[in-house]
Amino acid sequence: MNISSIVIHSRPQESSRLLGELAQLPGVEVYAALADGRIVITVEDTPENRPAETLMNVQNMWGVLNAALIYNYCDD
Numbered sequence: 158m159n160i161s162s163i164v165i166h167s168r169p170q171e172s173s174r175l176l177g178e179l180a181q182l183p184g185v186e187v188y189a190a191l192a193d194g195r196i197v198i199t200v201e202d203t204p205e206n207r208p209a210e211t212l213m214n215v216q217n218m219w220g221v222l223n224a225a226l227i228y229n230y231c232d233d
Contacts, residue, residue: 159202162228163212169194171220178218182211194222 167175172194179185179196184203190196198215200208208229215224 161208165196167194
């Protein structure tokens with residue numbers, strides 16, 4: 158099991174659209190979204206996607222200014 162937390166800074170005017178895109182990613186759950194464009198998500202390892210790949214995909218989404226891995230937990 159691999160669980161990660163990612164903090165995203167996005168353009169505030171793009172955050173609503175971005176939330177919809179994030180919800181479509183496998184293993185992603187949105188935990189917080191603020192009006193200033195900050196978003197917190199968790200990513201669970203899935204057969205389709207690993208957290209490192211999800212982080213790279215999030216960083217490349219339109220409207221994302223920065224995305225950083227804040228926490229990672231691994232256990233058998």
